[in-house]
Amino acid sequence: MAQQYEFKAKYLPYLLVLPQMLIVFVFFFWPSFQGVWQSFFLQDPFGGRVIFVGLENYTRLFTDPASSYGESFRVSVAFAVCVAALSMIIALFLATQANKKIKFSSFYKTMMIWPYAVATMVAGVLWLFMFNPNVGVIAWFLKHRLGIEWQHLLNSGQAFLLVTMAASWKQISYNFVFFLAGLQSVPVDLVEAAAIDGAGPTRRFWKIIFPLLSPTTFYLLVMNLVYGFFETFPIIHQVTAGGPGKSTSILVYKVWRDGVINLDLGGSSAQSVILMIMVIGLTVVQFRFIERRVHY
Amino acid sequence: MTEHNAVRRATPHIYLWIAILILLFPILLVFIASTHTSAEILSAPMPLTPGTHMAENYTRAVLEGNKNLGASALMMMKNSLIMALGIAFGKIIVSLLASYAIVFFNFKLRNFCFWAIFITLMLPVEVRIMPTYKVISDLGLLNSYAGLILPMIVSATAVFLFRQFFMQIPREIAEASQIDGASPMQFFWRILLPMTRTPIAAMFVIQFIYGWNQYLWPLLITTKQEYYTILIGINRMLSGADVQIEWQIVMATTLLAMIPPALVVVLMQKQFVAGMTDREK
Numbered sequence: 001m002a003q004q005y006e007f008k009a010k011y012l013p014y015l016l017v018l019p020q021m022l023i024v025f026v027f028f029f030w031p032s033f034q035g036v037w038q039s040f041f042l043q044d045p046f047g048g049r050v051i052f053v054g055l056e057n058y059t060r061l062f063t064d065p066a067s068s069y070g071e072s073f074r075v076s077v078a079f080a081v082c083v084a085a086l087s088m089i090i091a092l093f094l095a096t097q098a099n100k101k102i103k104f105s106s107f108y109k110t111m112m113i114w115p116y117a118v119a120t121m122v123a124g125v126l127w128l129f130m131f132n133p134n135v136g137v138i139a140w141f142l143k144h145r146l147g148i149e150w151q152h153l154l155n156s157g158q159a160f161l162l163v164t165m166a167a168s169w170k171q172i173s174y175n176f177v178f179f180l181a182g183l184q185s186v187p188v189d190l191v192e193a194a195a196i197d198g199a200g201p202t203r204r205f206w207k208i209i210f211p212l213l214s215p216t217t218f219y220l221l222v223m224n225l226v227y228g229f230f231e232t233f234p235i236i237h238q239v240t241a242g243g244p245g246k247s248t249s250i251l252v253y254k255v256w257r258d259g260v261i262n263l264d265l266g267g268s269s270a271q272s273v274i275l276m277i278m279v280i281g282l283t284v285v286q287f288r289f290i291e292r293r294v295h296y
Numbered sequence: 297m298t299e300h301n302a303v304r305r306a307t308p309h310i311y312l313w314i315a316i317l318i319l320l321f322p323i324l325l326v327f328i329a330s331t332h333t334s335a336e337i338l339s340a341p342m343p344l345t346p347g348t349h350m351a352e353n354y355t356r357a358v359l360e361g362n363k364n365l366g367a368s369a370l371m372m373m374k375n376s377l378i379m380a381l382g383i384a385f386g387k388i389i390v391s392l393l394a395s396y397a398i399v400f401f402n403f404k405l406r407n408f409c410f411w412a413i414f415i416t417l418m419l420p421v422e423v424r425i426m427p428t429y430k431v432i433s434d435l436g437l438l439n440s441y442a443g444l445i446l447p448m449i450v451s452a453t454a455v456f457l458f459r460q461f462f463m464q465i466p467r468e469i470a471e472a473s474q475i476d477g478a479s480p481m482q483f484f485w486r487i488l489l490p491m492t493r494t495p496i497a498a499m500f501v502i503q504f505i506y507g508w509n510q511y512l513w514p515l516l517i518t519t520k521q522e523y524y525t526i527l528i529g530i531n532r533m534l535s536g537a538d539v540q541i542e543w544q545i546v547m548a549t550t551l552l553a554m555i556p557p558a559l560v561v562v563l564m565q566k567q568f569v570a571g572m573t574d575r576e577k
Contacts, residue, residue: 005467006402007480016397017409019390020455026435027447028416031427038427094315097308108312110565115319117557119509121527125534125550126322129329135543137325140341172319181573230422234511238531252422259426260516268426275423283417 032276039269057270067267068246069254076250079164080228087168088220091175092213096205098176099183109180116173121234127166128239152240156247159240163248166239167232174227175220182216183209215289222286226279251275323554330354330548337543349544357548362533365521369549372526375444376508377556379525382445383507384500391454391499392492396484398455399462400470417452421513429516439520448510454499457571461495462488498571501564505557526553 007013039058042051061069098108118126130138131150139150152158186209194204210217233252236242242249242257249257255275259268329337332347361368397403398410421428428447437443465488473483514525524532530553533546561568 005471007400007470007474007483009401009480012480013397013401013403013406016393016401017405020394020413021409023390023446023449024412024416027428027431028419028450029412031424031431032419034430035424035427090315094312097311100308102305102308104309108316110562111316111319112312113565113569114558114561117505117561118554119511119527119557121509121511121531122550122554125530125546126326128534129543129547130322130325135337135340135342137342137344144341169319169322172315177569177572181569226420230420233422234527237511237515238534255423256425256512265426272423272426276419279419279423 035269035272035276037269038265039273041266043265053266057266058274060267061270061274068249069271071246072249072251072254075160075246075248076229076252079160079167079232079248079250080225082164083167083171083228083232084221084224086164087171088175088217088224090168091172092179092217094172095176095179095183096209099180112176113173115170116177118170119234120167120170120231121238123166123170124163124235124238127162127169127235131162154244156244159244159248163232163235163239166235167228170235171224171227175224178216178220179213182213186212218289219286222282226282230275230279323551326547326551329543330357330551332544334542334544353544353548354552357545357552361529361549362542362545365529365533367521367524367529369526369529369552371522372524372529372549373552373556375441375523376525376527376553378441379444379448379510379514380504380507380556382441383448383510384503386445386449387451387454387503388496388499390449391452391458392489392496395455395458395462396488399459400480413452413455416450417456421447421450425512425516432517438517439523441523443517444510444514444523444525445507448507448513454503457495457499458492461492465491494567495571497564497567501560501568502571504560508557 040052040054042053042056043049061067094112098105098112102108128136130136131152133139133151133153136150142148142150150158152162191204191208194208199207229250230252232250233256236248236250236253237256240248242253251271252275255268255271258264258271325342328344328346329342330353331350332343332353333349336343336347357369359368359370361372394409394413398406432438432443432447435443437446469487470483473487478486509527510525511527511531514523514528515531518524518528526549530546530549533549534541
């Protein structure tokens with residue numbers, strides 16, 4: 001790269017990065033470090049007594065059946081994969097429809113995009129209200145028209161289904177925006193050439209459009225898994241509180257519950273550290289993929 | 297394009313309308329419920345047409361709130377607004393300054409600063425809630441706006457967007473401003489900022505929504521009603537037993553909570569879409 005013009009000033013650049021660096025250190029590095037530190041200690045929640053226990057907080061997670069960490073892990077993976085698959089498939093389908101040269105397409109786009117503004121927590125409330133066994137319209141319909149008793153606070157399968165639907169519903173808009181942008185960058189003449197060569201719509205989609213979309217699809221897959229794992233706490237907290245039993249207790253919910261409700265700071269911190277390692281792993285995967293486009 | 301018959305032309309409309317109905321149905325229900333009395337909602341099935349108690353329910357939700365909650369929607373909306381605007385503006389200002397330094401200046405710790413900021417991208421607040429809580433509590437910032445806002449400003453997304461944008465600006469402009477005798481800060485204010493309007497607008501939309509929709513963090517650090525955000529208020533209203541929930545007030549409050557971020561998205565849709573999809577390029 002050619003030498004670019006740069007300002008020469010001794011203190012100004014430091015002054016400019018100072019606010020950002022302060023915030024990063026006080027609210028990121030300090031707590032992250034403390035989290036790792038705490039994960040090696042057992043803390044008495046009532047007094048200030050702290051005992052160094054080494055890796056016991058970690059081994060306890062994996063060996064103590066009462067901690068049900070393995071189960072929480074399985075639930076998280078199943079939940080994140082279901083949400084990613086469901087919301088991405090629906091969004092891709094809708095984006096291909098909205099990308100056609102049809103009337104009112106900008107109206108449709110707005111209608112698809114605005115639910116992005118709905119808070120994850122509100123999405124939980126919306127679905128809770130529809131499926132509440134006492135007042136929910138859909139719960140009533142299922143019971144009186146289809147003979148299905150909807151009790152997501154008792155039935156773990158129904159609980160899982162409900163949080164999955166709520167989380168996917170909320171995520172469709174986000175995926176739609178990216179898929180639509182991806183579709184719009186597919187060269188029209190390529191698709192038309194394939195049409196002239198006799199490829200039908202389905203074949204054109206799978207042989208030409210879908211492969212061209214693969215960077216978008218991959219990016220969204222990572223983002224949706226991150227969403228499913230880490231950002232769906234409000235839905236779990238509001239709709240099922242991790243229940244019934246522990247059937248919807250995803251990892252982030254468990255971190256919160258063990259830390260805030262059960263006051264097991266060491267255990268909660270150890271779980272946080274494991275989560276940090278997972279996110280770093282996901283980010284590295286993503287960066288290896290897009291690093292060609294990132295240059296500094 | 298290639299297909300011409302009427303059925304083929306109608307199908308996308310049908311699919312899109314089905315999707316719109318699925319996206320809108322829950323919100324329509326919320327609206328309907330917010331216009332009925334508690335008794336009407338509890339008498340299953342709930343009516344599917346709007347009732348006559350809209351004015352009464354919204355007045356109560358806005359001015360006094362649910363019974364036993366001790367916080368009105370007006371006050372909670374104010375808190376959410378302060379939090380959302382604080383996060384959006386705070387993040388934009390801090391990130392603009394940092395990216396300006398990193399792109400336009402040559403200084404010793406430049407690489408270090410860049411990577412220190414970059415690494416924050418990797419860890420969402422959700423995974424370090426307890427230690428962050430402790431830091432905020434040590435700083436005496438529980439139940440305060442600063443405590444609600446500051447930890448949410450950390451992430452590097454805005455630094456990335458601005459850095460990317462600044463790197464595309466021809467340096468001759470900066471050089472010329474120096475030759476004309478402008479100081480670096482004058483260049484920043486008079487030339488760079490006006491050029492950056494579009495990315496700033498995009499960032500504002502994304503961060504405003506991010507801030508307004510925060511849930512886990514306010515749930516942890518707000519124990520006093522005066523600092524409840526609207527989402528925390530809704531959660532508190534729903535935490536009693538089913539029969540005691542005043543659904544009509546909860547639903548009115550829920551609808552109110554959706555309006556500000558939805559407005560921002562619809563009014564600034566273009567900048568928002570561009571800002572979101574540009575981020576990873």
